[in-house]
Amino acid sequence: MNPAYSPIFMTAAFIAIFYFLIIRPQKKREKKVKDMRNSLKVGDYIATIGGIHGKIAKVKDEMVILEVGSDKVKLQIARWAVGSVVKSDDIK
Known part of the structure; x- marks a missing residue:
């Protein structure tokens, strides 16, 4: 083998x-998170990236209305701020 080809x-x-x-696994994670955020529906329990847990009351284009706490306080958050969907078994 020619030593000139070695660096190539x-x-x-x-x-x-x-x-x-690095690149391929990161793209897979990004696609999975994007699909999760696009499939949000009313009634799902979610955790935001800021640590707020609640139930989705309404889904708009880029916003999500979240019911939080026992008083059902409604928070409006951006869809990109949803960190994960939490199983309802973990809540109760």
Whole structure:
């Protein structure tokens, strides 16, 4: 093998490793979170990225109305602020 090709192969190997270990898994996580946020519906229990837990009362285009606490206080949050959907079994 010609030593002049060695740096080209090493660079290609580093790019491939970087892609498969960092970029590809990150894109999969982003797609999963986007799908979760797009599938929100009334009645789902969610946790926001700020740590607020509640039940969805209404879903608008880019906003979600959230019922929080025993008094059913309504908060309006951005859809991108939803961190995760919580199973209702975990709430009770």
